[in-house]
Each structure stands twice: as structure tokens, then as C-alpha cells.
Amino acid sequence: MTDDTHSTTLRTPIVAVLGHVDHGKTSLLDKIRGSAVSEGEAGAITQHIGATDIPLATISTMAGELVQPEDFDLPGLLFIDTPGHHSFSTLRARGGALADIAVLVVDVNDGFQPQTEEAIDILRRTGTPFVVAANKIDTTAGWNPQEGLPIQETYEEQSERARSMLDENLYALIGELSDAGFSADLYWRVQDFQKNIGVVPVSAMTGEGVPDLLTVLMGLSQRFMKEEMAIDVAGPGVGTVLEVKEERGFGATVDAVMYDGVIRTDDQVVIGGQDEPIVTDIRALLQPQPLAEIRTEKQFEKVDSVAAAAGVKIAAPDLADAMAGAPVRVVRDRDIDDVITEVTAELEEIDVDTAEDGVVIKADTLGSLEAMASALKEAEIPIMRAEVGDIAPRDVAIAETANQDEHKAILGFNVDILANASDELEAADVKLFTDDVIYQLIEEYDTFVEERKRAQQ
Numbered sequence: 001m002t003d004d005t006h007s008t009t010l011r012t013p014i015v016a017v018l019g020h021v022d023h024g025k026t027s028l029l030d031k032i033r034g035s036a037v038s039e040g041e042a043g044a045i046t047q048h049i050g051a052t053d054i055p056l057a058t059i060s061t062m063a064g065e066l067v068q069p070e071d072f073d074l075p076g077l078l079f080i081d082t083p084g085h086h087s088f089s090t091l092r093a094r095g096g097a098l099a100d101i102a103v104l105v106v107d108v109n110d111g112f113q114p115q116t117e118e119a120i121d122i123l124r125r126t127g128t129p130f131v132v133a134a135n136k137i138d139t140t141a142g143w144n145p146q147e148g149l150p151i152q153e154t155y156e157e158q159s160e161r162a163r164s165m166l167d168e169n170l171y172a173l174i175g176e177l178s179d180a181g182f183s184a185d186l187y188w189r190v191q192d193f194q195k196n197i198g199v200v201p202v203s204a205m206t207g208e209g210v211p212d213l214l215t216v217l218m219g220l221s222q223r224f225m226k227e228e229m230a231i232d233v234a235g236p237g238v239g240t241v242l243e244v245k246e247e248r249g250f251g252a253t254v255d256a257v258m259y260d261g262v263i264r265t266d267d268q269v270v271i272g273g274q275d276e277p278i279v280t281d282i283r284a285l286l287q288p289q290p291l292a293e294i295r296t297e298k299q300f301e302k303v304d305s306v307a308a309a310a311g312v313k314i315a316a317p318d319l320a321d322a323m324a325g326a327p328v329r330v331v332r333d334r335d336i337d338d339v340i341t342e343v344t345a346e347l348e349e350i351d352v353d354t355a356e357d358g359v360v361i362k363a364d365t366l367g368s369l370e371a372m373a374s375a376l377k378e379a380e381i382p383i384m385r386a387e388v389g390d391i392a393p394r395d396v397a398i399a400e401t402a403n404q405d406e407h408k409a410i411l412g413f414n415v416d417i418l419a420n421a422s423d424e425l426e427a428a429d430v431k432l433f434t435d436d437v438i439y440q441l442i443e444e445y446d447t448f449v450e451e452r453k454r455a456q457q
């Protein structure tokens with residue numbers, strides 16, 4: 001911004017946690033929050049809508065000598081509360097990922113699994129830097145929790161002890177990362193986290209390695225992301241819709257993560273909608289009540305403004321058609337048409353190659369629609385229409401118009417079927433596939449095509 005009444009500040013980096021089901025994403029997030037609370041004083045963490053803010057002071061208390069507050073000017077880390085790559089791919093911002101960094105959780109005993117691969121594909125495509133949390137080290141034979149992590153020793157001591165204490169699964173994991181095209185190593189041997197993926201052994205059960213993980217995330221952000229964290233503190237807020245939710249007393253509300261500027265209760269906002277950008281006036285900005293004050297009824301408290309990076313619930317008229325993954329932009333002092341143009345352009349960036357003949361795909365968010373489209377492209381399955389939202393009668397009607405019988409299909413990722421669409425489906429010759437794992441969805445469709453071909457022979 002050239003306007004010199006505006007000043008820049010460094011915002012908190014946004015961190016997402018992803019990985020295969022059951023590898024410990026939820027447990028790790030819980031442990032990070034729990035350890036932070038038990039280590040820190042009051043204000044050790046701040047609960048946002050959809051995210052948890054862990055300030056530098058708390059990280060520093062947890063990490064001991066490793067994180068000296070004076071060495072950092074980033075304010076802390078903002079963890080997105082919903083783990084998994086569905087939510088991660090929702091977090092898109094201007095063609096990339098909204099999350100600045102990711103933690104890829106891998107169960108050391110299990111190694112790479114299909115959703116690990118899927119997560120890596122998404123991280124690669126969005127160019128998101130990440131670290132690997134090699135989880136469940138408490139269950140590995142070579143691990144001696146008494147000795148702790150060899151983090152404060154010399155390189156030679158570390159390597160020596162690491163060899164004797166670390167389970168070979170960790171080395172296997174490093175091998176798998178290398179097969180996936182990433183140069184990776186145990187984090188204390190990594191010099192440049194931009195070139196090499198750091199692998200941090202952790203236990204979401206015992207909490208071991210959690211301070212190390214936070215240290216690595218903090219160091220990585222401070223060294224390589226400082227410029228990207230510079231925001232215009234007073235500028236019009238910019239964010240992404242995480243979820244659209246009905247809230248008693250407020251109607252449809254939008255949970256958003258704001259990554260730039262500030263959003264205020266008297267602001268007009270433009271939010272990406274199903275058919276066209278929604279222009280509306282904020283009625284209230286809501287944050288969770290501090291834990292101690294939560295009573296049964298009143299869960300939220302109204303706030304006047306929220307500065308990035310933060311999660312916030314926006315209550316405003318006409319939000320029912322807002323789309324998860326769509327942009328949120330405050331208009332303040334700007335030309336409304338320019339803002340609408342920007343939102344439209346951001347939505348159009350989502351490029352799905354559609355063909356004259358192909359299947360219909362539906363997904364819960366723009367990001368997952370994009371991920372799904374790219375996976376289908378790789379599998380050479382043509383797409384006729386791609387849309388965010390639950391499966392509606394219109395989708396059935398469109399799928400029916402496909403030329404080839406095998407294309408008379410709807411592939412739905414993380415979506416429901418609207419009641420009236422079920423009736424249409426029964427009447428129509430359209431196959432429906434739904435799943436919440438992309439590769440499984442494609443496998444199911446492929447099996448159907450194979451069987452169909454065999455039946456015709």
C-alpha cells in the first residue's frame with residue numbers, strides 16, 4: 001500500500017495439520033494445545049473460530065533455550081483446528097494454499113499411506129512448505145523416552161545417539177519421502193528447511209517432541225516466511241471461508257480465516273457465493289467465549305474488529321449461498337466494483353478442464369473440487385461439469401446428457417445427496433459414487449467402468 005497512514009506489521013503464520021486417517025492428527029493438535037496451556041501462564045493460547053493461536057511467549061516457555069523471544073519477530077503460530085487435507089485444501093487463497101506451513105503427520109509404524117500421498121500431492125501443487133511429524137514414537141522399540149530428543153547435543157553426539165535410539169521406521173520414512181521426491185532428514189540435521197524436509201519424531205500421546213515441532217515451525221517461519229507475513233494492519237480484511245454454518249439467532253453464518261488486514265463490525269464485505277459474489281453488511285463478528293466463561297447458552301462473544309491472522313465467525317444477511325473455500329474481502333474505502341471483480345477473478349482461477357463429454361463432479365469446497373479435478377485428470381477421466389455443493393436434481397439431469405454410458409456418473413467428494421436428487425437418481429440411468437477419500441472415489445469409479453466393459457464383451 002502506498003497510503004502512508006497504513007503501517008505494516010508481521011502477522012502470525014497459519015499452520016495446517018494433515019496426514020492419513022488415524023495417524024494422529026487430532027491427537028497431535030490436542031496435545032499441542034494441551035501442552036501449551038499447561039506450560040504457559042494465563043493467555044497461553046487464544047481460541048479463535050476454527051483456529052488456535054499459540055503466542056511466541058508460550059512457544060518459548062515450552063521450547064526452553066531453543067526459542068528466545070528476542071530472536072523472533074513473528075508473533076506465534078495459528079493452528080487451524082480441523083485437521084485433514086479436506087480442510088487444508090479449503091484454505092485456498094489467491095490460487096495457492098491459505099496455510100503458510102503444514103505439518104504432515106505420519107505414523108512411524110505405518111509409513112506412507114494413500115492419504116499421505118494425497119496430502120503430499122496437494123502440498124506439492126500448492127507449494128506449501130511442510131515438516132513431517134513422525135508420530136507415535138512412544139510405540140517404537142528403539143525409543144527411550146527417558147533420554148529425550150537429542151536436540152541440544154553436538155552434531156556428532158546427535159548422530160551417534162540417534163543411530164542407537166531411533167527406530168529404523170524413521171529411516172524408512174525418510175526413504176519414502178525421498179522416493180516422493182523430497183530430500184528429508186531428521187530435523188536436527190537439517191540446515192536449510194527450504195531445501196530439506198525436516199522430520200520431527202513426536203508422540204501425540206506423551207507430548208514428547210511437541211516443543212521440538214513448534215521450534216522447527218517457528219524457526220522455519222522466521223527464516224523463510226517473514227516477508228510473506230508482512231500485512232497492512234489497518235487495511236481492508238482479506239480471508240477465506242472455512243465453513244458456512246447455521247447458528248441459532250444469527251441464521252447462516254460464515255466461519256472465516258482472515259490472513260490480511262482488519263475486519264470490523266461496520267464493514268461491508270464481498271464473499272464468494274454459489275452463483276455470484278454476495279455483497280452484504282456485517283451484523284456481528286463473533287469469537288468463542290473464553291473457556292472459563294462458557295455457559296450452556298451463550299457460546300460466542302461479539303467483538304468490534306479482528307486483525308489477521310485470525311479465525312472469526314461473520315454474521316450477516318444473505319450468507320446461505322457462501323461457499324467454503326471462497327474469498328472474503330472487506331470493501332472499506334474501496335470501490336465496490338473492484339472488490340467484486342477481485343472476488344470473481346479469484347473464483348475463476350479455480351480451473352477445472354471440462355470436456356464435452358464426461359462425468360459430473362461435486363465437492364464440499366473449492367479446494368477439494370480442485371484436488372479432485374486434478375486427480376481425475378491424472379486418471380484420465382474426463383469431467384463435464386464441476387461444482388461445489390451437495391448433489392442436486394440438476395446434477396442428475398446433466399449427468400444423464402453424457403454421450404458415453406460410462407460417463408453417466410456423478411462423483412461426489414464429502415457431499416450429501418439432496419432428498420429430491422435421490423428420487424431423480426432412481427429414475428435416471430445415472431451412477432452415483434460418493435466418498436471422503438479421493439483415491440477411493442476414483443477406484444470405485446474405475447471398478448464400475450471395468451465391470452461395465454466386461455459385461456459388454
Ligand code: GDP
Pocket residue numbers: 019020021022023024025026027028083135136137138139202203204205206
Ligand atoms: P487422526 O485420524 O489422524 O486424527 O488420528 P487420531 O488423532 O484420532 O489418532 C488415532 C489413534 O491413534 C487414536 O486411538 C490415538 O489415541 C492414537 N494415537 C495418536 N497419536 C498417538 C501417539 O503418539 N502414540 C500412541 N501410542 N497412540 C497415538
